[in-house]
Amino acid sequence: MVGRRQGEALLIGDSIEVQVLEVSGNRVKLGIKAPRDISVVRREIALTIVENLSAAGELPCELLATVLESITVP
Amino acid sequence: MHRIETTHFGTVSFCDDDVISFPRGLPGYASERRFIFLPHSSPVITYLQSVDRADLRFVLISAPAIDDQYVPLIEHSDASTLFPSFEEAQRAKLASWFVVSAVPKGEPTINMLAPIIVRLDERVAVQAVRSDIKYSHAAPLRLFQPIAKKSAC
Numbered sequence: 001m002v003g004r005r006q007g008e009a010l011l012i013g014d015s016i017e018v019q020v021l022e023v024s025g026n027r028v029k030l031g032i033k034a035p036r037d038i039s040v041v042r043r044e045i046a047l048t049i050v051e052n053l054s055a056a057g058e059l060p061c062e063l064l065a066t067v068l069e070s071i072t073v074p
Numbered sequence: 075m076h077r078i079e080t081t082h083f084g085t086v087s088f089c090d091d092d093v094i095s096f097p098r099g100l101p102g103y104a105s106e107r108r109f110i111f112l113p114h115s116s117p118v119i120t121y122l123q124s125v126d127r128a129d130l131r132f133v134l135i136s137a138p139a140i141d142d143q144y145v146p147l148i149e150h151s152d153a154s155t156l157f158p159s160f161e162e163a164q165r166a167k168l169a170s171w172f173v174v175s176a177v178p179k180g181e182p183t184i185n186m187l188a189p190i191i192v193r194l195d196e197r198v199a200v201q202a203v204r205s206d207i208k209y210s211h212a213a214p215l216r217l218f219q220p221i222a223k224k225s226a227c
Binding site: 042044045047048049050051052053054055056057059 | 100101102103129130131132133173174175176182183185187188201203204205211212
């Protein structure tokens with residue numbers, strides 16, 4: 001864990017810099033400098049991309065049907 | 075009336091009014107903007123089929139049928155897509171759905187972190203990714219019991 005104040009920064013490896021630009025209430029605004037080939041994305045977006053890619057693939061139909069049947073409105 | 079050949083459902087017919095517009099696409103599928111709902115035998119389940127990509131379909135389950143306490147968190151960017159004006163936000167009719175997935179051991183899960191929010195009166199939709207940590211992106215579907223009084227929309 002690393003404690004930082006507004007205006008301070010930290011380095012990840014040699015090429016990624018994260019700076020605390022603004023702290024307001026419970027929100028923190030970060031500035032990130034990273035090489036172009038490093039993807040910077042909100043965690044929840046990254047998780048949803050992975051979920052969507054999986055969801056669009058083949059679902060195990062038999063198992064899915066069993067589970068869906070169990071939650072189907074009578 | 076239009077017809078498309080789909081990978082999972084064969085030939086599907088639809089009209090312009092059936093198309094649900096996703097102006098910002100979906101995470102992972104940013105360029106897919108047009109979908110239609112295809113019914114499932116269960117009223118709480120629907121398929122979301124891409125109009126432009128034959129193999130792209132999602133299985134959705136009604137959020138209220140799973141958790142009637144669930145309140146979507148629609149952040150500013152998504153709200154501005156769904157409701158161009160405050161007045162429209164007041165009169166909009168919404169439906170919310172969870173995307174069903176299966177990772178990594180084949181057990182079906184639902185993404186409660188990012189429900190599909192459909193504005194029914196304008197047929198426009200977003201996948202509203204919430205930034206809090208209140209809900210899982212992969213909640214096992216088997217953990218939920220049916221809420222009998224709820225319907226699909």
